[in-house]
Amino acid sequence: MKGFIRIFLAVFGSLALAVVAIAGFRGDFTKNTPIEIFPDMDRQPKYKSQTPSPFLPEGRVDRVPPYGSIPFHIQTDQPYLITGKMGSMWGTGIPVTVDQKLLARGQERYQINCQVCHGAAGAGNGITSQYGLVGAASYHADKYRTMADGEIFNTITHGKGQMGPYHHIEVKDRWAIIAYIRALQLSQNAPSNLLPPESATTTAAKP
Template sequence: MRIFFAIFAFSLLALLSILGFRGATSDRPPIEIFPDMVRQSKYKAQSHSEFFEDGRTDRPVPPGTVHRQYDNPQESERLDDDHFNTGRVNGDYAEGFPMVVTRETMERGRDRYRIFCGSCHGGIGDGQGITFEYGMVTVPDFHAERFYDMAEGEIFETITEGRGLMGSYKDKLSVEDRWAVIAYVRALQRARVGTEADVPEAERERLGL
């Protein structure tokens, strides 16, 4: 009996020291104890494929594919609208917005700007986002004269295709979101050159003017 308990205690201790405790950090892949149908022979998003030569389950869009539909039905209705989709009208950069800019547009634009643009362009568009401190010093200041005069269509094309050292953001910002961001950039610019006279009477007191 004593021998049994000695062996038992020892093996339990050995087992515990091998298995460790719950939640211990480790780079050992998770064990699947009852692997019944846990892993199936099917393709999942962004996973590995043995079949395709490039090893991806996600297939790239074949070259020359024409967009027939966007996720957003409102965008789908506007597939023929060049101003909306390319920022150009008859080859020239389009001035103005291809849709009505509402409060929702502005809020969406602010939201998207902060996610995708602010890190480099800065919260107020001065080109001094957090990356400025890390050596990205060539980001332009939106408050320079030439950006006030730049057509909305040109800004749209810049976001869509990228320019200079800036990459394309078309995979991150939908067409509609790009226009919303432009509207917000316009608001940032407007705010910079605004004067007290631009503030509505009702708001002045609240702002301490």
């Protein structure tokens, strides 16, 4: 037994020494190519941009954008329209014509894209709140009543905090949604001078 332990220790000791001699200490610097047991897909065949390709139908590596693609970062002569910024500040105002048609479109796009989380009236209580996604903003908070249109545009485009980006919504539709959100806000907080006289009297204090 004793003989076995001695041999074991000797073999183990020299193996450990051999490993350290070959592989070095952890953290040591070396100019040699590292020993690679699993290559982790470090090197693989790839295409370089602007080169031909017999594999792809266009015969080149760069694909043609599909019809209807929406440019994401582009320079135009209307920066406010696509960034929500005027100079370095959030701008305000809807830069497309606001009419019944645009509001109807905004309502439809809102119902498709936003209502699940923000709720039909924009109170932040969409169906997802019943499944654990809480914290969607209520547009009826003062913060959002006074928030610049451009900042809301930016939230739709890039997302904010827990909310993901919605830049697949066309630029004009994003503004239509904002116009509709403004209508929702007004619906919950209309100043009394904007109300028709018959509804104003129902809540007016008795003389």
